[in-house]
Amino acid sequence: MNRSFFLFLNVLIIATCGLVYELLAGTAASYLLGDTVFQFSTVIGVYLFAMGVGSWLSRFIDKQLAWVFVEVELAVALLGGLASPIFFLGHAYLSFFQVVLYAVVFLIGTLVGLEIPLLMRILEGTIEFKDLVSRVLAFDYVGALIASLAFPMLLLPSLGIMRTSLAIGIVNALVGLWATWLLRPQIKGSVTALRARAILVIVLLGVGIVFSNRLILFAEEGIYADPVVFTRTTPYQRIVVTRGTGGVFRLYLNGHLQFNSVDEYRYHEALVHPAMAAVVSPKRVLVLGGGDGLALREVLRHPNVESVTLVDLDPGMTRLSDRYPPLGQLNEQAYHDAKVRVVNEDAYIWVQKAPPDGRPFDVILIDFPDPHSYALGKLYTTHFYRLLKRHLTRDGAIAVQCTSPFMAPKTFWCIVKTLEASGYRVKPYHVAVPSFFGVWGFSLAKREEDELKVPERVPRDLRRPDGTPVRLRFLNDDALKAMFVFPEDMQLPADEKVEVNRLDNQVVVQYHEAEWKRYVR
Amino acid sequence: MAKRPSWQIGPTRRDVLATLLGVPVALAAGCSRKPPPLPEGRIVGASAGIGHRLRDGLRPQPAEGAWQERAVVIVGGGIAGLSAAWRLLLAGFDDFVLLELEPRPGGTSGSGASDVSAYPWGAHYLPVPMRENRALVRLLREMNVIEGEDKDGEPVVGEQYLIRDQKERIFHRDAWHPCEEPYLHAGESGEDIAQRKRFDAEVDSWVNFRDGKGRRAFAIPIARGSDDATVTALDRLSMADWMRRKGLTSPRLRWMVDYACRDDYGATAEDVSAWAGLFYFAARKRKAHGDSQPFMAWPEGNGRIVRHFAERLRSSGKELLRLGLAVSEVGPVERAGKPGVEVIACDHEGRQVIGYRAERVIFAAPQFVAPYAIRSLPRERIALASSFDYSVWMVANLELKDRPAGPFLAWDNILYESPSLGYVVATHQTGTDYGPTVLTYYYPLTAGSARAARTTLLGTGWEEWAEVALADLGRAHDDIHSLVERLDVMRWGHAMPRPKPGTVWGSERPKAAQPYRNVSFAHSDLSGVGIMEEAFYQGVRAAEEVLAAHGVKSATIL
Numbered sequence A: 001m002n003r004s005f006f007l008f009l010n011v012l013i014i015a016t017c018g019l020v021y022e023l024l025a026g027t028a029a030s031y032l033l034g035d036t037v038f039q040f041s042t043v044i045g046v047y048l049f050a051m052g053v054g055s056w057l058s059r060f061i062d063k064q065l066a067w068v069f070v071e072v073e074l075a076v077a078l079l080g081g082l083a084s085p086i087f088f089l090g091h092a093y094l095s096f097f098q099v100v101l102y103a104v105v106f107l108i109g110t111l112v113g114l115e116i117p118l119l120m121r122i123l124e125g126t127i128e129f130k131d132l133v134s135r136v137l138a139f140d141y142v143g144a145l146i147a148s149l150a151f152p153m154l155l156l157p158s159l160g161i162m163r164t165s166l167a168i169g170i171v172n173a174l175v176g177l178w179a180t181w182l183l184r185p186q187i188k189g190s191v192t193a194l195r196a197r198a199i200l201v202i203v204l205l206g207v208g209i210v211f212s213n214r215l216i217l218f219a220e221e222g223i224y225a226d227p228v229v230f231t232r233t234t235p236y237q238r239i240v241v242t243r244g245t246g247g248v249f250r251l252y253l254n255g256h257l258q259f260n261s262v263d264e265y266r267y268h269e270a271l272v273h274p275a276m277a278a279v280v281s282p283k284r285v286l287v288l289g290g291g292d293g294l295a296l297r298e299v300l301r302h303p304n305v306e307s308v309t310l311v312d313l314d315p316g317m318t319r320l321s322d323r324y325p326p327l328g329q330l331n332e333q334a335y336h337d338a339k340v341r342v343v344n345e346d347a348y349i350w351v352q353k354a355p356p357d358g359r360p361f362d363v364i365l366i367d368f369p370d371p372h373s374y375a376l377g378k379l380y381t382t383h384f385y386r387l388l389k390r391h392l393t394r395d396g397a398i399a400v401q402c403t404s405p406f407m408a409p410k411t412f413w414c415i416v417k418t419l420e421a422s423g424y425r426v427k428p429y430h431v432a433v434p435s436f437f438g439v440w441g442f443s444l445a446k447r448e449e450d451e452l453k454v455p456e457r458v459p460r461d462l463r464r465p466d467g468t469p470v471r472l473r474f475l476n477d478d479a480l481k482a483m484f485v486f487p488e489d490m491q492l493p494a495d496e497k498v499e500v501n502r503l504d505n506q507v508v509v510q511y512h513e514a515e516w517k518r519y520v521r
Numbered sequence B: 001m002a003k004r005p006s007w008q009i010g011p012t013r014r015d016v017l018a019t020l021l022g023v024p025v026a027l028a029a030g031c032s033r034k035p036p037p038l039p040e041g042r043i044v045g046a047s048a049g050i051g052h053r054l055r056d057g058l059r060p061q062p063a064e065g066a067w068q069e070r071a072v073v074i075v076g077g078g079i080a081g082l083s084a085a086w087r088l089l090l091a092g093f094d095d096f097v098l099l100e101l102e103p104r105p106g107g108t109s110g111s112g113a114s115d116v117s118a119y120p121w122g123a124h125y126l127p128v129p130m131r132e133n134r135a136l137v138r139l140l141r142e143m144n145v146i147e148g149e150d151k152d153g154e155p156v157v158g159e160q161y162l163i164r165d166q167k168e169r170i171f172h173r174d175a176w177h178p179c180e181e182p183y184l185h186a187g188e189s190g191e192d193i194a195q196r197k198r199f200d201a202e203v204d205s206w207v208n209f210r211d212g213k214g215r216r217a218f219a220i221p222i223a224r225g226s227d228d229a230t231v232t233a234l235d236r237l238s239m240a241d242w243m244r245r246k247g248l249t250s251p252r253l254r255w256m257v258d259y260a261c262r263d264d265y266g267a268t269a270e271d272v273s274a275w276a277g278l279f280y281f282a283a284r285k286r287k288a289h290g291d292s293q294p295f296m297a298w299p300e301g302n303g304r305i306v307r308h309f310a311e312r313l314r315s316s317g318k319e320l321l322r323l324g325l326a327v328s329e330v331g332p333v334e335r336a337g338k339p340g341v342e343v344i345a346c347d348h349e350g351r352q353v354i355g356y357r358a359e360r361v362i363f364a365a366p367q368f369v370a371p372y373a374i375r376s377l378p379r380e381r382i383a384l385a386s387s388f389d390y391s392v393w394m395v396a397n398l399e400l401k402d403r404p405a406g407p408f409l410a411w412d413n414i415l416y417e418s419p420s421l422g423y424v425v426a427t428h429q430t431g432t433d434y435g436p437t438v439l440t441y442y443y444p445l446t447a448g449s450a451r452a453a454r455t456t457l458l459g460t461g462w463e464e465w466a467e468v469a470l471a472d473l474g475r476a477h478d479d480i481h482s483l484v485e486r487l488d489v490m491r492w493g494h495a496m497p498r499p500k501p502g503t504v505w506g507s508e509r510p511k512a513a514q515p516y517r518n519v520s521f522a523h524s525d526l527s528g529v530g531i532m533e534e535a536f537y538q539g540v541r542a543a544e545e546v547l548a549a550h551g552v553k554s555a556t557i558l
């Protein structure tokens, strides 16, 4: 086979790589920022424009065309290969992520835009111009087709977004290396340095692949069903967001699922509205935990609410909706509401102080992660629930998320019993949340000296903060009543006894560990 | 702190580590070519300096105008002295002053504080007393630690004062094992399990024991327990001998018992009596097969109790507590035909010298101080005082900027392969589970005689002790060097009485507790076992002795 055939093969590969970078950038941007159509449109636009810039710039290159071509290949390989790591790390650690995103897309686009004009000029004279144009462009478009099919069907599913980037970068660098032989006659002087550089790039990206598991970003990809699009390790926990098809995303804390955007409304409506309905015109609301802002969203639908205080340990969580905009969209920018006050403190420490402004709350919503560690178990103890009374008005109501009564009945009933032992009347209830292994449980509680009835009506006249009326998606009056009915398989078996959870026994942590072990891991 | 010469790796450093932590640790530390720089820190505690000057004959005299009158002077502000003061106030008696050598009260129950947390320098926990320990129940009720009583009349303690889960864990062969007591279950054999059961049965038989007068074998305070010959016979052999006689040879059982003895007495099972060893296990158990009494703890350890006492004294409005004054002379005298006591005290520089003319003294400093401090103490009393032996401890407090990586820190973190006892976490009881904390590292010097251990203790400087603590903790936490911001060291030369065979039920102890002329004695060493409850008991007992002699009517609270 002759040299020009190989050079056309070269065109094909370059074109494939070029399009993969573009698709990678679009995918990463929509993973990280949501709003797929917008992200893909802007990324493609910037990329194509940059290619135009590259093509135009090619006219300024007059000497050593082949040498420049190899250099360009190596630069594309390096930048494109590292694109995904740059996007994900940049998103996790920089606040001006968009700038980095479009800058990288622009640079890659410009370099890719240089490739074809340079090659065409290198090939100029070897064949007739009309043949040259037709072949080069044909191979270019075939490459585009290969990329656009291979990326979603082969590369992304088998390699993931991170390794695809690195692997395609290596392919690009190999093309550059190969070109030092193919174009040897056109290159003046020694090619040793050029080859050494190509090998360096390949080794660098190869090391990236080998240590990709070390790059914590996708160490987790294997654990989660969907691609990881956001990770952050805070002093308190590891936050991970994964994104499935159709814009669905899930949030995990230390590997435990917190919500799935598909059905979280069932959970959050069930957490918030029964307690709000159990109190006459609640004005001051306290949310403990719930840094995702989704319980806040539900609270803010009550127009009578004057203030909401949210206490969450981790600023990484309460700021997540700004860093990961799809969450902000999901919680309807609850954190930007003027009624909301955020305190970043361990709720256990916070409840030991007097209520802010000396005024207790009408409703307290407790949305902590499950008690799977001692640091969380302390938030489910008699001591904690007793301290909480200081923050609750007369006749105020509390709702507590209590894990699944089906998967972990001892844990669930232990929390109920602990509330009772702390001087509350308790009405346990449950709701179906498909993403949470089916059923999830809660407790509605009031002081034992207050009356506690199962609320009969879902609060009416709910509105978005902008005043538009809104209907709940899950709760209606019948569904509300039904939540408080417990079928046989969610009762505590008669022969099982549960203890009250105290700081000095933390039985809830042991129950939780034993019960969930049967289903997960 | 100013620049410190970096401590070169040399034979000295390796020798120190080998002596104090064993050869493998020393070799491992010696392998790292350049030791990581040490954090800031110093030796704390001033008592050794002034203490030695008093021992060597420093006897300053107050100026004529520097004499004051008080009915009672209490010498020593440890738990015993403070308890005595508390008991006097309870009787409405406030014509006294308490003189403490250190600038802070509490003695071996003292504490310190950083920006992050208060932390203990010595005693760090107290088991919940049984209802019979009326006086202690009364104190803890006053502190609002005991909130009421259950249907059996047993005290109910506020949940936040009981040690929160996870309470304990043991580091063994590169992994942490949660545990309920200092016993390592992982990898135990059938024989280990069988011996453990036999040991528990032995303990339970002592828990069930009642003598002719219906007394338990082991009670707290000890004075409430049995003096029956079957019980006191245990005081004549060592705990280790007792185990051998019972055929209890399981290494991990031996380790647990040894750990218990080191923890409570600062000495190994070879060096404490079987009575003391069994006391640890049986005295805190209400019923056979039942649980031991739960433990209470505060960030500053028993320093919380000290603080309560100090606040009570301060709230009287009078200057009842004087700190930083070393008592150099306690002189029983005859004044106008009436017996009295002159007490002379001075500050650490020996510049300020004060005299007190008192009717009575409660001497709440350890017995070993008595021969130097009490003027012309008769020979037999000096012999009594020198019959007490004291254990030797090093305690380090490490201020960390963050938690070591790895699983949740327990309150008590034990290192199985180490001569130290491991560390407790100061922030545990406040529920602060993230970020900076303070670890208190305990190292009793059990090898050899107490005297030899004391020489080692004082001959080992701050840098060497810091190296020891960091190398030891480094076995379990390889990131410890990068986390420690400050490391202070306390050297307790006479940390606590050592209940070697013959101490608790020998003839000396009751004699030493008798008053000498108008001086009553109160210190935990008079119980033979240095725990808070005994210090408290001795203090209250001595105060009641003085109240009675003084003619103040007040029914005993004991």
Ligand SMILES: Cc1cc2nc3c(=O)[nH]c(=O)nc-3n(C[C@H](O)[C@H](O)[C@H](O)COP(=O)(O)OP(=O)(O)OC[C@H]3O[C@@H](n4cnc5c(N)ncnc54)[C@H](O)[C@@H]3O)c2cc1C
Residues within 6 Å of the ligand: B047, B075, B076, B077, B078, B079, B080, B081, B099, B100, B101, B102, B105, B106, B107, B108, B109, B121, B122, B123, B124, B125, B126, B302, B325, B326, B327, B328, B364, B365, B366, B369, B373, B393, B395, B442, B492, B495, B496, B522, B523, B524, B525, B530, B531, B532, B533, B535
């Ligand atoms: C490292 C360590 C850990 C411990 N852990 C525990 C524990 O967890 N639980 C527990 O119950 N017990 C523990 N103990 C035992 C502890 O010693 C007792 O609980 C109790 O504090 C003893 O009190 P005391 O008053 O008898 O003695 P000390 O604490 O020895 O008090 C004597 C006081 O007299 C003062 N003094 C001495 N000479 C003079 C003088 N000439 N003039 C003026 N003052 C003088 C001393 O400064 C001191 O303050 C521990 C001890 C140590 C050392």
